[in-house]
Structure formats: structure tokens, C-alpha cells
Amino acid sequence: MDTPVTVAQKTAAPPAATVDLGLRFDNSFARLPGAFYTRLPPASLPEPYLVGVSGSAGALIGLGAGDARRADFIDAIAGNRHIAGSEPLAAVYSGHQFGVYVPRLGDGRALLLGEAIGPSGEHWELQLKGAGKTPYSRMGDGRAVLRSSIREFLGSEALHHLGIPTTRALAVVGSDQPVMRETVETAAVVLRMAPSFIRFGSFEYFYWTRQYDELRQLTDYVIERFYPQCFDAAQPTIALIEHVARRTARLVAQWQGAGFCHGVLNTDNMSILGMTIDYGPFAFIDSFDAGYICNHSDVNGRYAYNMQPEIAHWNLYALGQALVALTDDVDATKAAIDAFIEEYAMAIDAVFRAKLGLRTEHAEDASLISGVIELLQATHTDWTIFWRALSSVQSTGGDSVRDLMIDRAAFDTWVERYRARLKTENSSDADRAARMNRVNPKYILRNHLAEVAIRQARGGDYSEVARLLKVLEQPYDEQPEFESYAQQPPDWAKTLELSCSS
Ligand code: AMP
Numbered sequence: 305m306d307t308p309v310t311v312a313q314k315t316a317a318p319p320a321a322t323v324d325l326g327l328r329f330d331n332s333f334a335r336l337p338g339a340f341y342t343r344l345p346p347a348s349l350p351e352p353y354l355v356g357v358s359g360s361a362g363a364l365i366g367l368g369a370g371d372a373r374r375a376d377f378i379d380a381i382a383g384n385r386h387i388a389g390s391e392p393l394a395a396v397y398s399g400h401q402f403g404v405y406v407p408r409l410g411d412g413r414a415l416l417l418g419e420a421i422g423p424s425g426e427h428w429e430l431q432l433k434g435a436g437k438t439p440y441s442r443m444g445d446g447r448a449v450l451r452s453s454i455r456e457f458l459g460s461e462a463l464h465h466l467g468i469p470t471t472r473a474l475a476v477v478g479s480d481q482p483v484m485r486e487t488v489e490t491a492a493v494v495l496r497m498a499p500s501f502i503r504f505g506s507f508e509y510f511y512w513t514r515q516y517d518e519l520r521q522l523t524d525y526v527i528e529r530f531y532p533q534c535f536d537a538a539q540p541t542i543a544l545i546e547h548v549a550r551r552t553a554r555l556v557a558q559w560q561g562a563g564f565c566h567g568v569l570n571t572d573n574m575s576i577l578g579m580t581i582d583y584g585p586f587a588f589i590d591s592f593d594a595g596y597i598c599n600h601s602d603v604n605g606r607y608a609y610n611m612q613p614e615i616a617h618w619n620l621y622a623l624g625q626a627l628v629a630l631t632d633d634v635d636a637t638k639a640a641i642d643a644f645i646e647e648y649a650m651a652i653d654a655v656f657r658a659k660l661g662l663r664t665e666h667a668e669d670a671s672l673i674s675g676v677i678e679l680l681q682a683t684h685t686d687w688t689i690f691w692r693a694l695s696s697v698q699s700t701g702g703d704s705v706r707d708l709m710i711d712r713a714a715f716d717t718w719v720e721r722y723r724a725r726l727k728t729e730n731s732s733d734a735d736r737a738a739r740m741n742r743v744n745p746k747y748i749l750r751n752h753l754a755e756v757a758i759r760q761a762r763g764g765d766y767s768e769v770a771r772l773l774k775v776l777e778q779p780y781d782e783q784p785e786f787e788s789y790a791q792q793p794p795d796w797a798k799t800l801e802l803s804c805s806s
């Protein structure tokens with residue numbers, strides 16, 4: 305086993321000038337022993353520029369609109385200045401990638417800056433993604449490209465505003481420094497935020513390297529900070545697994561409802577807090593296909609849309625395998641992991657009932673739900689447009705959603721059952737429509753919308769990144785001036801492919 309080294313001590317780079325943003329830091333992760341990370345400063349990028357900024361993310365740590373636009377802050381995100389109070393470090397982890405255990409991964413291009421304290425006292429870990437090489441970079445260059453950074457920025461803010469747990473993104477900063485991928489692209493850094501970036505793979509690392517004291521310490525750290533109720537349980541570690549399983553189940557149910565496909569559900573991309581983390585070739589489904597694979601390198605469809613629940617459960621087994629070392633109680637560990645099954649079943653029912661505008665639970669709802677999904681599958685109807693339009697169904701007959709359907713006879717059969725079901729609830733059409741429009745978004749981050757923003761940003765125009773963010777901040781509202789952002793992808797976008805390269 306190799307011991308992490310402090311790269312900062314080995315290189316002779318001059319200390320960077322400090323920028324004081326008035327942020328208060330309390331860096332609890334950095335107080336863990338050295339086995340958990342390597343301290344090092346970000347590598348610098350020349351002549352950085354601001355590509356995008358999220359005011360709502362900045363507000364979480366008390367930054368005003370002007371703060372994120374300060375030249376010295378942009379410089380700090382680009383690694384050219386030190387943020388007062390931060391203690392940059394790269395965390396170590398491992399994980400199962402496409403089902404295969406990889407003994408050492410870690411922050412290969414991300415640096416944790418520390419925990420900024422928000423106005424209401426909560427801790428927000430700030431992380432730079434694309435900040436240069438670390439001891440965990442393996443063959444990588446430590447960089448992220450503008451394209452993937454804009455996608456992560458918009459993707460994570462979009463999910464947040466949909467109400468899906470996720471890491472946040474405060475800003476994207478670019479530089480003309482070339483970065484080699486399939487073609488030459490340019491570098492960018494995303495300033496991400498989360499209560500914690502600890503992953504399932506963080507636990508796996510200490511288990512597989514037989515560092516059981518550190519495994520215990522990490523577990524206690526996570527329980528103390530994020531799951532304190534587990535300390536009251538007879539077996540806190542088992543209780544932790546069960547909480548994580550249930551949170552993960554609820555997260556995946558929300559993804560399924562929104563038609564969100566993560567793309568790379570390796571265990572190192574699974575948050576211990578049950579939030580969406582590490583945006584790569586993610587996508588929202590346009591024309592529905594349950595077997596949709598967003599990552600074109602995922603040839604076997606391991607991470608296809610309809611595989612996400614099963615894979616999340618599998619990933620919990622990888623976490624349980626690591627944590628069982630602390631309890632030796634295999635049966636209780638399995639039971640805690642399998643709480644996922646029950647929680648997911650409840651959560652997915654709740655998600656689809658809400659999408660259908662139902663307030664009560666009926667035994668036949670399951671077949672109503674599977675019926676509509678089969679219909680959408682058979683006709684490849686646009687997922688988001690369909691659900692949004694479904695609120696137009698009147699209990700007495702008539703709706704505009706029928707016009708969307710290719711197989712109208714099949715839709716008519718289904719919608720008659722749906723109407724009959726609605727009658728059992730006695731809800732007013734207007735109330736139900738309003739309720740449905742609060743859970744069935746009008747605006748999602750369609751791939752072609754991100755692509756347009758990326759192409760313009762490559763030409764130095766960042767206005768579309770800002771405009772798209774604005775639209776996605778109100779996904780459930782009608783925004784007549786942005787009607788075109790709610791349409792199906794144009795023909796040119798049908799051939800877009802998402803690769804793992806980022
Ligand atoms: P991902 O699939 O993007 O979550 O990354 C998997 C692992 O590869 C993590 O340990 C990353 O830090 C690392 N990694 C990905 N891209 C790079 C890169 N360009 N340079 C260094 N490490 C990278």
C-alpha cells in the first residue's frame with residue numbers, strides 16, 4: 305500500500321497570492337488523518353474567464369452576485385490564487401467501475417478546498433473539478449474540458465431545481481489552455497459544492513487495503529456529521545447502511561420519474577449522502593426508451609435507464625461488503641442493504657402517482673402505471689412533453705395529450721382507465737393539473753440545449769449558458785418566452801453522442 309505524499313512539499317512553486325472572500329471555513333475532513341487524502345494546491349490555468357455562475361448556489365455560502373464575478377475569485381478557481389481559509393486536498397478512494405474492482409482511484413482531478421459555512425450555519429464542501437494532477441490521476445491529465453464542465457454545471461443546477469438531491473455547481477471558469485481528448489479542447493474548472501463528496505468507494509478503499517481503523521473512523525465521521533440518529537441504533541454501522549440504502553432508493557426513483565440517466569454508476573460515483581454526483585455522459589431521455597443508454601462507451605448497457613435501480617442496489621452491496629468488516633454481521637448487513645427494495649418500491653409508486661396526479665393509493669395503480677410506460681415505450685413518445693401534457697386530461701373527456709400519441713387507439717384505451725381512476729378521487733381538473741405541473745417539469749436539460757450553449761461558449765459567448773440556467777431554475781413554470789426550450793430535439797441533434805471523455 306502506498307502512503308499518500310504531500311506534493312506541495314515536493315514542488316517548488318511559489319505560494320499563490322491569497323484572496324479573501326470573507327468566507328468562514330471549518331475544514332472537518334482536513335482534520336482527518338493523512339491516510340484519507342493528500343494535501344496539494346491546484347495547478348494554475350492561464351488567463352481564466354468566467355463561463356457561468358449560479359447565484360442560488362453562491363447564496364448558500366453567503367456570496368453575493370458580485371462576489372463570484374470578482375477577478376481574484378475567478379483566478380482562485382483557476383488555481384492562481386489561494387482562497388483564505390481553504391486547505392486544498394485530494395481525497396483517496398477506490399471503487400467498482402463497470403463491475404470490476406479498481407484498487408485505487410481518488411480525486412484525480414478534483415481538489416477539496418474545505419468547508420465553507422453558510423449563513424444558516426451549514427457546512428458546504430467546496431471542490432474544484434479539473435484543478436490539475438494529483439497522486440490519484442493515474443494516466444489522466446488532471447483536467448476537465450469546457451464541454452463537460454458546462455454540462456456538469458447546468459446538469460447539477462437543473463437537477464437541484466427539479467428537486468432531485470445533487471451536488472451543486474457555483475461557477476465554471478475556462479481557460480484557452482489546450483486539453484487533449486478525442487480532439488483538442490480547452491480546459492475548464494467547475495467549483496462544486498456538497499455537504500460531502502464522500503463516496504461508496506471511499507469506504508471500499510479502506511476495506512480492501514485492510515485499514516480497518518480508518519474504515520471505522522470514516523464511518524464514525526459520516527454518522528456523526530450526516531446520520532447522527534444512527535448512534536442511537538443497536539448497530540450504528542448497520543443503521544447507516546440502511547439509511548444510505550433508503551436515500552439511494554428515493555434518489556433513483558426521482559431519476560426514473562424525471563427520465564434522468566446518470567450514465568456511469570460506478571461505486572466511486574455513488575454519494576454516501578444519496579445525492580447525484582459526478583456528471584459525465586448523463587442525459588435526460590427525450591423519446592422514451594426504457595433501455596436507453598446515454599454513454600455510448602457503455603456497449604452492454606450496464607447503466608441503461610431501466611438498469612439504474614438494480615445497479616444502485618448492486619452498488620449498495622459493494623458498500624455493505626466494505627462495512628461488514630466493522631460488524632461481522634452478514635445477515636444484518638444484507639437486510640439493511642435490501643431495505644433498498646422496499647423503499648424503492650414505495651418511492652417509485654409515489655413518484656408515478658404524483659406524475660399521474662393521484663392522491664390516493666389503489667391496488668390497480670401499478671397496472672395503470674406500467675400501462676402508460678408500455679405505451680410510451682411502444683410509441684417512443686417524448687417523456688417530458690407527454691407527462692407535462694397529461695395534466696390536460698379532463699375527467700369528463702377531452703385533452704390535448706392525445707395529439708402527441710402515434711397509437712391513438714392504445715392511448716384511448718389507457719386514458720379511459722385513467723379517467724375512471726380519476727373519478728374515484730373526485731379531484732377538480734384544475735387542481736389536479738396544477739398539482740401535476742409541480743411534479744412534471746416543462747423544462748429539462750435536453751442534450752441539444754446543452755450542446756447549443758457549449759458551441760456558443762467555445763466561440764467566447766457565454767450568454768446561452770446563463771440563459772439556459774435561468775430557464776432551468778424554473779422547470780415547472782410556464783415561460784412563454786422560452787417555449788422553444790421545451791420542444792423535442794431538432795434533427796441535427798439526433799446524431800449527438802455522449803462519450804465518457806470529459
Ligand atoms: P469519473 O468516471 O469521471 O468519475 O472518474 C473516475 C476516476 O478517474 C476518478 O478517480 C477521477 O478522478 C479520475 N479521472 C477522470 N478523469 C481524469 C483526468 N482527466 N485526469 C485525472 N484523473 C481523472
Ligand code: MG
Pocket residue numbers: 572573582
Ligand atoms: Mg467519479
